[in-house]
Amino acid sequence: MHQELNSVEAFSQYLQDLPEEDAAARAAAQERNGQLTKPPGALGRLEDLAAWYCAWRGDAKPEIAKPQVIVFAGNHGVTAQGISAFPADVTVQMVANFEAGGAAINQLAKAFGAKMDVHALELDRPTADFTQGPAMDEAEFLAALKTGWEAVDPEADLLVVGEMGIGNTTAAAAMALALFGGEAGDWTGRGTGVSDEALQLKAEVVARAVAANAGCGTDGLEVLRCLGGREIAAMAGAMVRARVLRIPMILDGFICTAAGACLEAARKGALDHAVAGHVSAEAAHPALLARLGKEPLLAMGMRLGEGSGAALAMGVLKGAVACHSGMATFAEAGVSGG
Numbered sequence: 001m002h003q004e005l006n007s008v009e010a011f012s013q014y015l016q017d018l019p020e021e022d023a024a025a026r027a028a029a030q031e032r033n034g035q036l037t038k039p040p041g042a043l044g045r046l047e048d049l050a051a052w053y054c055a056w057r058g059d060a061k062p063e064i065a066k067p068q069v070i071v072f073a074g075n076h077g078v079t080a081q082g083i084s085a086f087p088a089d090v091t092v093q094m095v096a097n098f099e100a101g102g103a104a105i106n107q108l109a110k111a112f113g114a115k116m117d118v119h120a121l122e123l124d125r126p127t128a129d130f131t132q133g134p135a136m137d138e139a140e141f142l143a144a145l146k147t148g149w150e151a152v153d154p155e156a157d158l159l160v161v162g163e164m165g166i167g168n169t170t171a172a173a174a175m176a177l178a179l180f181g182g183e184a185g186d187w188t189g190r191g192t193g194v195s196d197e198a199l200q201l202k203a204e205v206v207a208r209a210v211a212a213n214a215g216c217g218t219d220g221l222e223v224l225r226c227l228g229g230r231e232i233a234a235m236a237g238a239m240v241r242a243r244v245l246r247i248p249m250i251l252d253g254f255i256c257t258a259a260g261a262c263l264e265a266a267r268k269g270a271l272d273h274a275v276a277g278h279v280s281a282e283a284a285h286p287a288l289l290a291r292l293g294k295e296p297l298l299a300m301g302m303r304l305g306e307g308s309g310a311a312l313a314m315g316v317l318k319g320a321v322a323c324h325s326g327m328a329t330f331a332e333a334g335v336s337g338g
């Protein structure tokens with residue numbers, strides 16, 4: 001299936017015209033669930049997860065056979081403000097590590113049978129420092145959305161998007177502040193592990209970023225363009241493409257959720273094809289998930305990004321779908337019902 005993305009307006013239009021879940025497939029899945037050899041409700045949230053997956057795949061007895069993990073990488077002009085515990089060079093170095101198979105996400109993708117793709121977005125051309133004005137102009141924003149859009153394999157049956165970009169917890173905090181308000185400190189966390197002093201500075205940078213881009217208001221796509229980054233916009237592009245292709249998604253940590261929050265602000269329900277894989281240890285992630293009404297599957301104290309928490313949660317979803325589609329019914333197994 002080929003869908004072109006040639007303008008930000010076209011992206012906006014796709015967002016307005018999103019497909020919805022298949023209600024008949026959900027009903028058929030629920031019917032099947034009621035016949036499986038277990039007391040009703042005994043698989044807890046796995047049952048809801050399986051029904052959700054069936055609804056998005058339009059199949060009452062699906063299989064997860066082709067999961068895809070995509071890691072997007074981008075650099076951020078705001079790193080000049082001293083807001084990360086690591087230098088910006090780490091972004092390109094980690095891309096080499098992803099390509100060599102040495103990062104955490106490589107191991108998790110492999111452990112759960114997903115293919116993994118890496119897209120580095122113009123790493124030698126960081127976004128503009130958003131404390132001075134918009135991170136990206138319209139053309140740069142479109143290029144990033146398009147990278148994400150085109151990175152999704154139409155044959156995939158589950159998608160995880162992850163990111164690598166030194167400085168991007170500052171971008172995500174600024175996006176959350178612009179969308180949801182409050183104090184900069186409410187949304188600012190330690191990222192790679194900044195000191196107390198740097199955390200204070202980081203919150204000030206977040207406040208200045210939002211003030212410098214006040215024209216965005218709470219317009220989701222403008223917040224993404226002005227306060228996001230190339231890898232964050234690419235994640236959003238991939239999320240919408242997945243929706244158009246009816247590929248269910250698992251959200252990762254704070255940065256991934258902030259990308260999704262911009263879509264949800266632009267179009268209510270834009271993340272209905274996504275579940276929250278985990279709650280990250282980044283301080284504001286629980287609040288961000290709560291704003292989106294997403295209950296995380298896992299709470300492992302992870303704060304890595306790269307798609308790692310979502311990749312781990314693929315195991316939970318695969319388990320849910322395997323039970324749903326593989327279990328015998330009471331009639332098939334000759335087991336007495338209650």
Ligand SMILES: Cc1cc2ncn([C@H]3O[C@H](COP(=O)(O)O)[C@@H](O)[C@H]3O)c2cc1C
Pocket residue numbers: 083084085086090094163164165166167168169170190191192193304305306
């Ligand atoms: C070696 C290393 C590997 C990483 N993998 C993901 N991140 C994570 O940390 C960064 C965000 O934190 P901050 O905003 O504090 O820079 C992002 O690149 C994110 O993906 C990493 C960070 C480092 C140092």
Ligand SMILES: O=C(O)c1cccnc1
Pocket residue numbers: 169190191192252253254255256280281282285302303304305306
């Ligand atoms: O929650 C995340 O995704 C996260 C937290 C800290 C650093 N990088 C990513």
